[in-house]
Amino acid sequence: MSEKIIVQKRPPKSPAAAGIFSGFFPGAGQLYNGEAPKALLFVIIFAGAISMMGHGPEPFLPLIFAAFYIYQIVEAVQTAKAINQKALEVEIREAGGTVPAEAPRPAKPEPRGSVFWGFVLMGLGVIFLLVNFNIIDSDRIWDFWPVAIIVIGIKLIFDFFGKSD
Numbered sequence: 001m002s003e004k005i006i007v008q009k010r011p012p013k014s015p016a017a018a019g020i021f022s023g024f025f026p027g028a029g030q031l032y033n034g035e036a037p038k039a040l041l042f043v044i045i046f047a048g049a050i051s052m053m054g055h056g057p058e059p060f061l062p063l064i065f066a067a068f069y070i071y072q073i074v075e076a077v078q079t080a081k082a083i084n085q086k087a088l089e090v091e092i093r094e095a096g097g098t099v100p101a102e103a104p105r106p107a108k109p110e111p112r113g114s115v116f117w118g119f120v121l122m123g124l125g126v127i128f129l130l131v132n133f134n135i136i137d138s139d140r141i142w143d144f145w146p147v148a149i150i151v152i153g154i155k156l157i158f159d160f161f162g163k164s165d
Contacts, residue, residue, distance in 0.1 A: 029076025
């Protein structure tokens with residue numbers, strides 16, 4: 001009885017190297033993974049965020065920049081892992097083995113949550129865009145910040161009574 005032993009060759013991409021490259025310069029990890037269009041997009045986003053740093057809404061733009069910076073590192077690592085997984089599956093098939101099947105996915109995912117936070121973020125984006133183009137005065141907006149608390153409270157009340165039906 002002889003069993004086939006599959007010894008994987010060196011993985012095609014190193015997740016650590018992809019993360020380190022992305023940490024040094026955004027888009028470099030994606031370029032390492034062979035995703036040149038995505039790398040170019042990330043470089044453009046990075047350059048745009050840097051150039052807007054002194055002109056945008058002060059507390060939010062640096063937070064968005066930091067979130068993007070962390071995201072692109074994590075994305076490079078996950079992509080490298082996916083590339084390695086696909087290479088392993090191809091290697092197993094070429095050796096005559098079988099790849100374990102994935103668990104069946106539901107036909108259509110059930111919707112969860114609400115679209116409320118999506119609308120809140122879009123509203124904030126529109127407001128900040130109007131402030132950037134000097135259509136509305138940014139000092140006036142801060143006078144109305146309690147309205148956001150009222151709207152969120154109303155949403156929570158509607159959610160509570162909507163679940164009890």
